[in-house]
Each structure stands twice: as C-alpha cells, then as structure tokens.
Amino acid sequence: MRRFKDHLFLVYLVASTIFVVLPLFHILFCVFANGLPVLMKGGMNFLTGVLPAPGDGLGGIGPAIVGTLVLTVLATLMGLPIAVLTGIFSAEYPNSLIGRATRTLLLIMMEFPTILVGLFVMNILVIPLGSYSALAGALALAIVMMPYVAVYTEQALKDVPSRYREGAFALGLRRRTVVKILMSMARKGVVTGILIGIAKVAGETAPLLFTAGGSYTVYFQGINRPIGAVPLLIYQLVQQPYQNYHEIAWGASLVLMLIFLAIFLPIRLSLKEVKL
Amino acid sequence: MKKVLILLLALGLILAGCSQQKPVQTPPSKQTPTPKQTQKQTQIVIHGSGATFPLPQIMKWIHDFEATHPNIKVEYVGKGSGGGQNDFKEGLVDFACSDPPVNEKMWKEFEKRGQPLQFPMILGAVVVAFNVPGVDHLKLDGKTIADIFMGKIEYWDDPAIASQNPGVKLPHKKIIVIHRADSSGTTKIFTTYLCLVSEEFKEKVGSGKLVNWPVDKMGRGLAGKGNPGVVAILKQTPYSIAYTELAYALKEHLHVVAIKNKAGYYVMPNTTTIKAAFEQVKAFVPPPDEGYKENVAQFLNAPGKDSYPLVAFSHALVWKHYRDPNVAKAVKTFWSWVLTEGQKESHIVQGYVPLPKSVAEIGLKAVEQIS
Numbered sequence A: 001m002r003r004f005k006d007h008l009f010l011v012y013l014v015a016s017t018i019f020v021v022l023p024l025f026h027i028l029f030c031v032f033a034n035g036l037p038v039l040m041k042g043g044m045n046f047l048t049g050v051l052p053a054p055g056d057g058l059g060g061i062g063p064a065i066v067g068t069l070v071l072t073v074l075a076t077l078m079g080l081p082i083a084v085l086t087g088i089f090s091a092e093y094p095n096s097l098i099g100r101a102t103r104t105l106l107l108i109m110m111e112f113p114t115i116l117v118g119l120f121v122m123n124i125l126v127i128p129l130g131s132y133s134a135l136a137g138a139l140a141l142a143i144v145m146m147p148y149v150a151v152y153t154e155q156a157l158k159d160v161p162s163r164y165r166e167g168a169f170a171l172g173l174r175r176r177t178v179v180k181i182l183m184s185m186a187r188k189g190v191v192t193g194i195l196i197g198i199a200k201v202a203g204e205t206a207p208l209l210f211t212a213g214g215s216y217t218v219y220f221q222g223i224n225r226p227i228g229a230v231p232l233l234i235y236q237l238v239q240q241p242y243q244n245y246h247e248i249a250w251g252a253s254l255v256l257m258l259i260f261l262a263i264f265l266p267i268r269l270s271l272k273e274v275k276l
Numbered sequence B: 001m002k003k004v005l006i007l008l009l010a011l012g013l014i015l016a017g018c019s020q021q022k023p024v025q026t027p028p029s030k031q032t033p034t035p036k037q038t039q040k041q042t043q044i045v046i047h048g049s050g051a052t053f054p055l056p057q058i059m060k061w062i063h064d065f066e067a068t069h070p071n072i073k074v075e076y077v078g079k080g081s082g083g084g085q086n087d088f089k090e091g092l093v094d095f096a097c098s099d100p101p102v103n104e105k106m107w108k109e110f111e112k113r114g115q116p117l118q119f120p121m122i123l124g125a126v127v128v129a130f131n132v133p134g135v136d137h138l139k140l141d142g143k144t145i146a147d148i149f150m151g152k153i154e155y156w157d158d159p160a161i162a163s164q165n166p167g168v169k170l171p172h173k174k175i176i177v178i179h180r181a182d183s184s185g186t187t188k189i190f191t192t193y194l195c196l197v198s199e200e201f202k203e204k205v206g207s208g209k210l211v212n213w214p215v216d217k218m219g220r221g222l223a224g225k226g227n228p229g230v231v232a233i234l235k236q237t238p239y240s241i242a243y244t245e246l247a248y249a250l251k252e253h254l255h256v257v258a259i260k261n262k263a264g265y266y267v268m269p270n271t272t273t274i275k276a277a278f279e280q281v282k283a284f285v286p287p288p289d290e291g292y293k294e295n296v297a298q299f300l301n302a303p304g305k306d307s308y309p310l311v312a313f314s315h316a317l318v319w320k321h322y323r324d325p326n327v328a329k330a331v332k333t334f335w336s337w338v339l340t341e342g343q344k345e346s347h348i349v350q351g352y353v354p355l356p357k358s359v360a361e362i363g364l365k366a367v368e369q370i371s
Helices: A002-042 A044-048 A062-092 A097-111 A114-129 A134-159 A162-170 A175-185 A187-202 A230-237 A243-270 B002-029 B033-039 B055-068 B081-089 B104-111 B142-150 B185-197 B199-204 B214-218 B226-236 B246-251 B271-284 B288-293 B325-339 B357-368
Strands: B044-050 B072-078 B095-098 B116-131 B176-180 B221-224 B240-245 B258-260 B311-319
Touching: A002 A044, A002 A243, A044 A062, A062 A097, A062 A134, A062 A175, A062 A187, A062 A230, A062 A243, A097 A134, A114 A134, A134 A187, A162 A175, A175 A187, A187 A243, A230 A243, B044 B081, B044 B325, B055 B072, B055 B325, B072 B325, B081 B095, B081 B104, B081 B311, B104 B116, B104 B288, B116 B185, B116 B226, B116 B246, B116 B271, B116 B288, B116 B325, B116 B357, B142 B176, B142 B185, B142 B199, B142 B214, B142 B258, B176 B185, B176 B226, B185 B199, B185 B240, B185 B311, B214 B221, B221 B226, B226 B240, B226 B246, B240 B246, B271 B311, B271 B357, B288 B357, B311 B325, B311 B357, B325 B357
Parallel strands: B044 B072, B044 B095, B176 B221, B176 B240
Antiparallel strands: B095 B311, B116 B240, B116 B311
C-alpha cells in the first residue's frame, strides 16, 4: 500500500510537470507551424522588406526587426550598469535602511504593470519632446529591465557561500576587492539575470504602446524619431481583418521567438559553472 | 574578472555619455529636424495616427503615393479615432484621421496649439447584415430595424418583417441581435440613425458610441469586440442580425439588408447609393477651420430616391501651420494627392467610396492653406 502511494505520487508529479511545460511546447509548435510557411513564402524579403498595403502580399518586417534590436541595445545600455550596481549594493549592505528599501522597491518594480511604465515615460519624455521616439521606448524598456537584473545580481551574490567572503575579509582585503572576487564567482547568476532582462524587454509590447510610436514602412530615422518593434507590430496587425496581415503577424511571431531564443540559448549554454 | 570590469566601465561610460547627451538633446530636438532635413534633402518622413476603419484605404494611398513620390515617406499607425485625436492634440503626429468629427471641447484644445483643419477624406457606410439560412435578400425599413434591435420583434416571421418581404420564406426562429461591445463610431452612427427613424428608440435607448441594448436583458443579445468580433459572431450564429461597416461586409461576403430610405425606396449599400446620399447632404460639411460644427445626424437618412440612409465618412486632421516648412510641404503634397489622384477608382479599396468632386474640393481648399 505504501509503495502504491509512493508510485501514485510519482505519477502525479510527472503528470503535473508535463502539464506545466506543455503550454510552452504548444506555443513553440503553433508559432512554428503557422510562422514557418510565411517565412518560407516571404523569403529574405520578409526580413528586409517593409509593410505592404492590406491584401497586397507579404512584404516584410525589416523596420520592426531593426527597431527591436535598436530598442533592446539602447535599453540595455541605459539600464544595465545601474541595475548591476544596485544589485551589488543591496547584496553588500543587506541590513542598512537603504539596502532593505532598495530590495523591497525592486520587488515591487518587478511586478509593476508595464503599461504604466509606458504612460510614465510618455509624460516625462514623449510629450516634452513632441514626438514618439526610440529614446522614449528604450527608457521604458530600461525601467522594465532594471529590477530583473538587479534582483538576479543580488541573489547571485548572496548565493556565494559566506565562508569565501569571511575568508577574504580575514586576509585583510578591502571591500571593493572582495566584491570583485565575489562577482566573478557569481558570474553565472548575474549573466542569467542580464539575459533574462534583455530577453524580456525584447518581447515587451505594453511599455512601447505610448512611447515608441511605431514605424513599419521606414527604417530607423534617428534616436528622437518614432521606431517600430516586432511585438508592437504583431499587436497592431492582429487587430486588422486582413488575411495577409494575419500571415505577417504569424511570421513576425516566429521571428520574435527566434530573436528571443538567439539571445537566451547560446550564452546560457556556453556559460560554465564556477567551481567552488 | 578584468573583462567584466572593463565591460562595466565601458557601459558606464556610454551611459554617462547618454545621460549627458539627454539634457543637451532635449531643447534642440525641436529644432534639429530642420538642419537634418536640409542636409538630407532627399527624403522626408511624415507621421500620422488615428482611426482603424479607413486604415486599409490609407495604407493603399500611402503605397500608391510613395510609388510616384519617392522623396516623401508617410507612416500611419491605426490606434482608433480617440488615440489619433489625442496624438494630434499633443503634437506627436503631423496629421490624424478620425471617424467621428472632432467635438467642440477637443477642437478648443487643438486651437491652443494652432489652427486645425478637418475635412472628409473617404466615404463608407454602416450596413445591417444578417445570417438566416435560406434567406438571401431582405428588405427592412428603419422602424422595423429599430424594433428588432430593441427586441420588440422577436421572431423572423413577424408580420412587420414578412409584410415587407413578400415571397421570402421566413423561418419561425428567434432573432439574435449582435452589437458592438466596445465604444465605437459605428455604433454612434447606427444608433443616431435609429433615433431619427424611431421615436421609441430615441426614448428607450438613445444614441452614442456605447449604449444599453434592451435585447441583452431578454437574453437574445450578443456582443462582439470591434467589427471583426461582430462579424465572427454573426457568421457562427444562425438567425442573427448585426450592424457593421460596408468594407467588412463585402470582405466577408455577408448578406446585407436593403434599407428603406426617406423617399420610400429600398436601397442596397453600394458606390452609387452612397454617393447619391452624400450628394444630398454635402452642404452640411462645415468649413475645414470650423470642423467641430459638424453634426452626424444631418448626414443620415438623406432624401433622394437612390440615397442609402446610413452613410459614414472619415475625416483627416491637419494643421494650418507647421513649424517645419519641409513637413508642411510634405503634408500638403500628400493630402492634395489623396483628394485628387487618390479618389480615382484605381486607388480605392473595395468597400470604400470616393468623395464626390465638390466635397473633395472642400478638403483641397483647406490643404492649400497649409504653410
């Protein structure tokens, strides 16, 4: 009887695991099944061309792809340094008032509705500048990205066993040097956090709604001009009744997923575990 | 370790560079377009946003326009009439498109920024579509449609419907009424028309972008989001009736009702009947610099024996003066093209109707003032 219970529990565990990961595979499958024919039909032009008129073939999503890359790079440049330093700070001074406050605020920021971030940036940047812009979109994405990177950095530093830290201090090293050493040990966790942040903002739609503006027939025009993005394009296309727009949206979904996997997989796999 | 440090340092430097640039960039950004564009005389980009109803038509215009005007690029983002008006108010776009005319309050907001100009750019129609197996043609007058949408008429073989459709075999089935769930210009036009033709509808329901449909309480009402949602439900639900835009009805091959017009004739929505109706009411189009004076009700239930009673049209919004002369010139070139060349049959998408020449003139006069 006891063994039977044991087996039953195991079966239950396996079943729930499958149940949890099933949607992921379903999404992957759906996007490939619907997106691949579009990519095949559109060929290279789908990646470099511009948005066609409704009912007028596939065209391409070139400006949106470039837009997503520009936005992601800009957002990373803005958000990453601040976020990593914040993470180090709250790991190093966990008991100070600012450290505790930072930690709490980061967790709140992480769950903050991203559409409100977009509205905020619209008010401080888009309206004063008088135009939707790549800069505004990137700032909104940077704000969304920062808490992820910071929290992961902090967690990674905390995961380094404390005896290393104690040992380092016992040798008389300065705090700065200790942090350096700990950072190299926590590298994997930190980089994972950075990647998660980048991958997340590459696929974000809501923060861009009020900031990026969208631009699908014209390529990048400058940091202070409107810019397109792949997720934003998908969102706008599926609201249209036109068959060719829906096809483009499927193709764009596949491209978005490939961008996402391209950011995430290779670096994550090539990172070696630090031996402790 | 060193690598990470150097990377961090580099990122930090770039960020410092960015954050130093930002304040410097803010003030000149309003002026920068000028030097940039003189330097790059070859291409200028203008931006617009607004209504999604005319989006396919606008995309077609842009496509055809750019083929003959390689030095001007036009970007249009469909985000709804309200969104377009808001972008226009904040000066985020160079032009906007809106289905309902701008109301007086919004117009005053615009005027704080400069003189706005509003003019019609394309015609369309609201149609009543039905899905009754075995029935291909249906004639209804305005009052019957109002009674159906209020839920007063419960069955398809009701005498009120049957008497207008002799020879049509109507089933004894309950009528399912489908309406928009979201706030919509289509609903506004449709309910305004029903108020014109039915006193009872005016009292019980009224007109607006979003109204309380009494049939919902009777359990015979269904709601769909956007025109695509309404059309999808209609196609799945036998014995249903709905209102939508002509372009959608044509695209989805729906059966549409021939509606009895003011002169007493049953007319189907098509290019001829829509143009005929607009010819009768075009005098009500206000001057472009007083766009808020437009009243939707004046354009509905037009007289004339060929007039389709439910015409709708989309408006363009532009400024009289632009800070950048290059933008002004590009906006002017684009809209002049739309109102002349763009109204030709070869540049019109199925389901839309070009403006009568005299109405296009109203817009052209406005566009000529742009500087």
